[in-house]
Amino acid sequence: MSTTKQPRQITIFDTTLRDGEQSPGCSMNLDEKLEVAQSLADLGVDVIEAGFPITSVGDFEAVREIATTISGTTICGLARCHQRDIDRAWEALKDGDNVRIHVFLATSAIHREFKLKMDKAEIIHRAVEGVTRAKSFCDNIEFSPEDAARTEIDFLCEVVEAAITAGATTVNIPDTVGYATPAHFASVISSLVNRVPNIDQAVISVHCHNDLGLAVANSLAAVENGAGQIECTINGLGERAGNCSLEEVVMALRTREDYYQATTKINTPRLVPASRLVSNITGMLVQRNKAIVGRNAFAHEAGIHQDGMLKERTTYEIMRPEDVGFTQTDLVLGKHSGRAALADRAKALGYHLTDEQLVTFFDDFKALADKKKEIYDGDLAALIEQRKSQVVDQWQLVSYEVQATSGQAPNATLTLARGPKGKTKDVTKSIDTGDGPLDALFRAIEEITGKSVVLRDFRVQSASRGKDAQGESSIEVEYQGKTYRGRGVSTDTVEAGTRAFLNAINHIEIGAAEHNQQQPTV
Ligand code: KIV
Ligand code: ZN
Secondary structure, eight states: OOOOOOEEEEEEEOOOOITTSTTOOOOOOHHHHHHHHHHHHHHHHSEEEOOGGGGHHHHHHHHHHHHHHHSSSSEEEESSSSHHHHHHHHHHHHSSSSSSEEEEEEEEEIIIIIIIIIOOOHHHHHOOOHHHHHTTOOOOOOEEEEEEEGGGGHHHHHHHHHHHHHHHEEEEEETTTTTOOOOHHHHHHHHHHHTTTTTTGSEEEEEBTTTTTTTHHHHHHHOOOOOHEEBBBBGGOOOTTTOOOOHHHHHHHHHHHHHHHHHHOOOOOGGGHHHHHHHHHHHHOOOEEEETTTTTTTOOOHHHHHHHHHHOGGOSSHHHHHHHTSOOOEEETTTTHHHHHHHHHHHHTOOOHHHHHHHHHHHHHHHHHOOOOOEHHHHHHHHHHHHHHHHHHOOEEEEEEEETTSSOOOOEEEEEEEESOOOOEEEEEEESSSSHHHHHHHHHHHHHHHHOEEEEEEEEEESSSSSOEEEEEEEEETTTTTTEEEEESSSSHHHHHHHHHHHHHHHHHHHHHHSSSOOOOO
């Protein structure tokens, strides 16, 4: 009798809210983090790394809220191998039903010598101490030897064995600086499998950075050699060039299950909604040709391809757009659509709107429907995000008037409001200098808010299709050495840009309030 081998189930560990959030300009407020966490739970990720509780009050609160409100997945908090980090992580996690503490300590020679100034024996001692402390609080412990890919393999085997003996249930092998290549990383994982005597008592995880563009390839090579968990982020967000992209690695495993003999629990039609949500919240645009979730990922332009597609789809398509969450037609709503249809579509896009949010959002929707006949998914997502990014006590755009003539300085008058609903105070400023209408409006915003920034990037793209499409503007600014992003949307591109700039200023204000502690360094 022939038996078919069951595929291995790979654990998907998402670190969008921790490593992803660490990337410049991608910080999120508590509500935004909760929304992303819910979308990750809807997606079916097994573990959500919700933050690094010792780093700030904001991170601590986010981990605590997510651990106690998001169900159906494990919530993880990061800690260095320091007693106070681990205690703080536990404090944030302790009321959750299903939690994990993740402790890490660098092991490579370069980190030992220059960063930690510790020898190998001290590293093992500290790692064991950290895992033991974490284990005294909870059973589910992950240990990461940071910069593992550049650690001497004999020493890496020694550290991993000691961490498992101390109680680690997952040992994560980070390629912290994105240095590994697939064959090299495969050999690291197979060495651990073959040489660490107690390796069967823990799951091997991998955490690959994308500095050489190899994070997904390295993660797949690790799975092929025995890794059972992949750490990744939505849209590949993360430090520098980012982390392994969740959507890419999941679809690679799904599309090539024949080869990898491995599956995940990911509900793949939720990939596009999750990608849009994270992009809208962080302001990090997804490149058009990004694999899986980019707007062009399924667009066939060449005639020869289109002809093949018409004859037999699989001639040129290895995945169906609907498998990742692109809808066949995303023409959704119009002027006569009701609140229920709107709520339904918002949910399909991955948004969980409260009744109160739905009321205001419905007003925005009606206003847009007066300007624009057909409202697409992209319009809705942009509109929801814009509404959500407006928080009481922050600056809101009331009105502007701008005159621009070629060869002459522009003239702009801007009114902003600040304060709780019903009690806002308007402030107006007129400016008659600048390189153009937007520059004048940006200057007026800086004068009113008292925040002077350096503009690093400014883009406008259409949120959907057609000449009447909304313009979606994204802006990156630098303020006191830190990067902040803003996003704005309107059928008028000048207004979209103005809103994006104001949104970036609002993020500076939120950031100042939430990230009021220093990031630990070692
Ligand atoms: O890249 C890295 O090494 C990390 C660890 C904390 C896992 O993010
Ligand atoms: Zn990392």
